[in-house]
Structures are given as C-alpha cells and as structure tokens.
Amino acid sequence: MSENLNLFTSTQDVIKEALTKLGFEEEMYELLKEPIRMLTVRIPVRMDDGKVKVFTGYRAQHNDAVGPTKGGVRFHPEVDEVEVKALSMWMSIKCGIVNLPYGGGKGGIICDPRTMSMGEVERLSRGYVRAISQVVGPTKDIPAPDVYTNSQIMAWMMDEYSSIRENDSPGFITGKPIVLGGSQGREKATAQGVTICIEEAAKKRGLELKDTRIVIQGFGNAGSFLSKFLYDAGAKIVGISDAYGALHDPDGLDIDYLLDRRDSFGTVTTLFENTITNKELFELDCDIIVPAAVSNQITAENAPNIKASIVVEAANGPTTAEATKILTDRGILLVPDVLASAGGVTVSYFEWVQNNQGYYWSEEEVNEKLLEKLVSAFNNVYDTAQNRRVDMRLAAYMVGMRNMAEASKFRGWV
Ligand code: GLU
Secondary structure, eight states: OOHHHHHHHHHHHHHHHHHHHTTOOHHHHHHHSSOSEEEEEEEEEEOTTSOEEEEEEEEEEOOOSSSSEEOOEEEETTOOHHHHHHHHHHHHHHHHHTTOSOEEEEEEEEOOGGGSOHHHHHHHHHHHHHHHTTTOBTTTEEOOBOTTOOHHHHHHHHHHHHHHHTSOOGGGOSSOOGGGTOOTTSTTHHHHHHHHHHHHHHHHTTOOSTTOEEEEEOOSHHHHHHHHHHHHTTOEEEEEEETTEEEEOTTOOOHHHHHHHOOTTOOOGGGOSSOBOHHHHHTSSOSEEEEOSOSSOBOTTTGGGOOOSEEEOOSSSOBOHHHHHHHHHTTOEEEOHHHHTTHHHHHHHHHHHHHHHTOOOOHHHHHHHHHHHHHHHHHHHHHHHHHHTOOHHHHHHHHHHHHHHHHHHHTTOO
C-alpha cells in the first residue's frame, strides 16, 4: 500500500473508532469516512521557455455541516488525490477540536515551486483559482497556505478570485499579506500553537521549558518560528533538520545564526559539513521531539528507539498508526497533529472574522485569543484521553468529530 493510502485508511480507522466511542451509528461513519466533494483540475501554464505545461490540482471538501470548509493549498511534487482527501479530513477534525464554525477542506497541486520562477508560480496560482472558482468562496470553502505556499501566493489567488467575482473578496482566502486584509500573528500562528501545546504537555510531565532539550525535524514555516520561540524561552534545541540532512549539538544549536542563514524553503544544512541523517535525528538524546516536516517519519522501525518523553506533531501525519501504539505503550506523551498544528487554522479563522467585520485586531489580541482556544483544546483532549482511557490521537478525534457529527444529524443528513 502506498504511504498516502496507508495514512488515509488509518485516518478512516480512527474516525470509525471515535464515532463508535461517541455512540454514533454506522451511517455516520458512511457519511464521514470520505470527503463529500473532490474536484480534480488540469491547469495549463505558459512556462518561461514559451512551452505550455499542464499541472494537476485538487480541492477536497470533507464535510460542510458545521459551516464552510477550510484548509490550505499545498504545492508539492508528491501531492496526490488520496493525500489531499486525508488532509481535508484532518482539517475537519482540527476545526472541531478548536471549535471553529468550519468543516475541513484541502487543496494541492502536483508541482515543485523550488524549480519554478515567480512568474510561473503566479500563473499556476491564478490558473488554479480559475479552475476551482465554482466550488470555493468566503461562505463555501476558504483556502489558506500550506506546504510551499505563502502570503504572496494567497495574494495572487485573492486577486484572481476578486476579479472573477467582480468584487473585493478578502474573506475568500486566509494567510494574506497584512495590507490585503491578513491578520496580525497569522504567519507565526502554527508555531505559536505548537509552542502552547509543548508548554501544556511539559506541565503535565513536570518539565520546565527552560533547559529542556528539544529536537525539531523541519525548518520550514512551522519549524523555524518554533525553534525561535523555544530558543528564546530558554530551551536547548539540540537538533534540527531540513529536507537534505540534520544538525546536532548536545549543548544546543545557535538558532539565531541558523535562521539567518536559511533560505526561503527552509534549507540550511547544506551549508555544513558535519551533518547527521534524519534517521539519527529521531534517536538523539532529548526530552521533546517535534516532527515539523512531512508525513510518515515516526514508524514501527524508529519508534522503539525514541528517547524523548514527549512527541508533539507539528506536521500533518508524521507518526504511523503502529508507531502511535508503540509510543503510547512506552508511556510517551504524544500530542497529535490535529491538535498541535491547529494554531494556523485558528488564526485563519480570526483573519476571516476580521475580514467579515472589516475591523482589525492587534497582534496581542490575536495571540491572547489563540492562547485561550488552544489551552482549552489541549486540556479537553488530555482529559478525554484520561477519562475514557484512550490514546491522545483517539481522544483528539473524539473531541474533533463531535460537532460535525451532531451538525450532520441536526440537518437530517443521517
Ligand atoms: N494549512 C494549514 C493547516 O494545515 C492552515 C489551514 C488554514 O489556515 O486554513 O492547518
């Protein structure tokens, strides 16, 4: 089975288990086991060499019983249909956990923006919006940034959508630049959310963030801001990595220096000779591990060798189902992706609210509201895990599925 198919079917398994534990019938699972809508599009783009290249893109909408669907668009060579579907299901659960009035959505385009010019990326972004414009909109489905997409890409997409609709539509997309209706704090929101979860998890395990030894896999948007927050809080970042390798220093890496040297895709290890592999990174002596890169990183193979007592999933799907079981059985506190990475969509929601009301908040106000939402989400999931004697992932799905299932019932869909 392909890795993505594995992720998708294991997500279905947890959804089924969560719905059963919540007392819903089989019919509810039938409704929620797949997205209600999945659009595949082909996007012709004139490349800089004059030739046309046709890209494949997707937009999945999992369930819109609670409200419009919401979720990012990823640009990556390994995007495929089944991954986008799974990601849209995770978005529903994230929104449910933090109690946002949204269902989950996700988009993706098979491409490698690292090898494309700005002009090519712009034409691709605009072409994608033209191709999906019928199924998206501020009250239908609201895209956002994800892997290898950023505020500039959101700006092009918003501009294209506004010109198709012939009115200014900032609420069509979140993660925009501030001058176009973006929210203060959105760029750092995912990392803020992960930091809040790390602080809460550390409290449960009696650890002080100061002097805690942390390993972070990935130096992209989430990984880089996160390493900065934790470093400034006095933690020792003993390992970081990017797509090409990893760096290790038992006395703590100089994060400010590394941040200064990283490129816009988060690459920094290529500047060093003394690197270790991503595999070695997971086996380092440390207290907390944060996978903040891609999926399927902690597996049955390396889970037994992890030395940390807390694993906080900042990426989507970094731990396989078998590895989740191994970590839980070993007494490691696993903070699942659908909870730990919910900070991004939470501030996206704040951005959409600000766009709808046309009145904007300060960064302090945004951060205060984010803290309140995530601390209560963390404790809700933690308490559910304790009270129902289930692992943190199943508890998160139980908390995250409830609104969606109830809303589907009230609407008379099930
Ligand atoms: N792509 C981010 C996620 O996976 C953010 C989604 C959003 O802001 O809507 O949560």
